[in-house]
Amino acid sequence: MLLEHRGRRPVVPESAYVAPSAVLCGAVVLGEGCRVLHGAVLTAENGEVRLGTNCVVMENALVRGRADHPAQIGDAVLIGPHAHVNGATVEDEVFLATGAALFPGSVAGTGSELRINSVLHVNSHLAAGTVLPIGWIAAGNPAELFSPDRHEELWAAQEPLDFPGTVYGVPRGTPMREIMARQSAYYGSHLEDRLIDDLPSN
Numbered sequence: 001m002l003l004e005h006r007g008r009r010p011v012v013p014e015s016a017y018v019a020p021s022a023v024l025c026g027a028v029v030l031g032e033g034c035r036v037l038h039g040a041v042l043t044a045e046n047g048e049v050r051l052g053t054n055c056v057v058m059e060n061a062l063v064r065g066r067a068d069h070p071a072q073i074g075d076a077v078l079i080g081p082h083a084h085v086n087g088a089t090v091e092d093e094v095f096l097a098t099g100a101a102l103f104p105g106s107v108a109g110t111g112s113e114l115r116i117n118s119v120l121h122v123n124s125h126l127a128a129g130t131v132l133p134i135g136w137i138a139a140g141n142p143a144e145l146f147s148p149d150r151h152e153e154l155w156a157a158q159e160p161l162d163f164p165g166t167v168y169g170v171p172r173g174t175p176m177r178e179i180m181a182r183q184s185a186y187y188g189s190h191l192e193d194r195l196i197d198d199l200p201s202n
Helices: 151-161 163-168 176-192
Strands: 002-004 023-025 041-044 049-051 062-065 071-073 084-086 137-139 144-146
Touching: 041 049, 049 062, 062 071, 071 084, 137 151, 144 151, 151 163, 163 176
Parallel strands: 002 023, 023 041, 041 062, 049 071, 062 084
Antiparallel strands: 137 144
C-alpha cells in the first residue's frame, strides 16, 4: 500500500519490489533492487526514509523517519522480521536480526551486526564491524555493550542520552498524559493521508 502523507509520495524504482501487504507512507525513497516484504511498514512521519541499493526489509519490520532524525539506510542492509528502525542511520552492509531495535539519533556503523532482540539506544553510535549479542543493549557515543543483567551500569550510560527529550521532545519526568496528548496530535497528521493508486518511480 502506498500513501501520500503531508503532500509527499513514496519513490519506488522499477527494480524494487514492495509486497501487497507492505505500507510505504510519505517521503520514502527506495534504492535500486530493494525488497520490502509482507507486513513491513516504512513511514516518513515528518522526516524522510531513504534506503540504498539492494536492501531487504523483512516481514513486519518498521522503519520510521522523523524531522530531526530521518531514517537513512545504506547499501546491502538486511532489516530482519519485527526489527524497529526509528530515526536511525544504518550504514552499508549492516545486519539487523529479528527484533533488533534502533532508536532516534543512533548510528549502526558499516558492517555491524545487531543480533536478535538487541537494542541500539538513542544517540548511540555502534562502531563499524561491531557485533551486538542477542538481547544486549548498546548505549553511548562510542557505544558500550551491556548484557541485560547490568541494568545499573546501563542506566548510568543511558540517562544522559536523553530518551524523553530525543523521542518525545519533553524533559524527563513529564506526565504520561501530557506525552500521550502530544503523541496523539503528532500521529493525527495521518488523518489526511491519501491512498495512491499508481506506483511512483524516479
